[in-house]
Amino acid sequence: MLPPPETILLTLRLAGSVPARAGRELHAQRVAAQETARGAATEADAQAAHRRAEKVFFAGFDALLDARTVGPDYLAREKVAETVAGELLMLEEQGLRVPCFVVLPNHLHAVLQLPAGAGLSLYKAVELLHQRTAAQARRLLRGQLPPEADFWQTGFHELPILDTAELNRVQAYLLAHPQRLRLPEQFHSWPYLPE
Numbered sequence: 001m002l003p004p005p006e007t008i009l010l011t012l013r014l015a016g017s018v019p020a021r022a023g024r025e026l027h028a029q030r031v032a033a034q035e036t037a038r039g040a041a042t043e044a045d046a047q048a049a050h051r052r053a054e055k056v057f058f059a060g061f062d063a064l065l066d067a068r069t070v071g072p073d074y075l076a077r078e079k080v081a082e083t084v085a086g087e088l089l090m091l092e093e094q095g096l097r098v099p100c101f102v103v104l105p106n107h108l109h110a111v112l113q114l115p116a117g118a119g120l121s122l123y124k125a126v127e128l129l130h131q132r133t134a135a136q137a138r139r140l141l142r143g144q145l146p147p148e149a150d151f152w153q154t155g156f157h158e159l160p161i162l163d164t165a166e167l168n169r170v171q172a173y174l175l176a177h178p179q180r181l182r183l184p185e186q187f188h189s190w191p192y193l194p195e
Helices: 020-038 043-067 078-094 122-140 164-180 185-189
Strands: 006-013 097-103 107-114 157-160
Touching (some): 097 164
C-alpha cells in the first residue's frame, strides 16, 4: 500500500545548529548536483538524479546536525521536548497523520502524511508547528534564550516519501537514531517515538 499523496520526512533544526561554512558547502554541492540532474537525457533520468541529490544532501545535513559541533541543545530539556512532541501530535487533530518522529538534542525528524482530500495545507501546518513550538519554547527558556534570538532556524527541510518501502526505511532510520548516536537513555525511552 502506498503512503498518502503527500508524505514527507520533515526536519526542523534549532537556530545556529549547523556550522555556517559547512552548511554553505553542503548547499553548494546540492545546487551543483541539481544542475547536473537538469542536464540528464530524459525527464525520468533528471527526476531520478534530482532525487539522489536530495538524499545525498539530507544525509550530509543530518550528519552535521548529529555531530552537534555548534549551537544549542534545547531539545535535550525534557519540558521543551515534551512541548514539541505535544505540538507534533496536535497535528493529528488537524487532519495530518504523524506515524513517526524523533526529537534529538538540536533537531527533530517527523514523518507527516496528508491524507488525500484533506482540507489542509501541509506547508501551513508545518509553518504553524514552527511558530507554536518556538513561542512555547521561548516561554520555557525565558532568561536563557536572548530576546532577539530565534529558536528554530528559519525554514525547514523536507524529503518527499514516494512509496511504502521508502516509508519503512525512513521510520526504521528515525527509530534507531538515538541509539545510533549513543544518546543518553532518556532519548530512547521518551514517549516521543510513537510505535
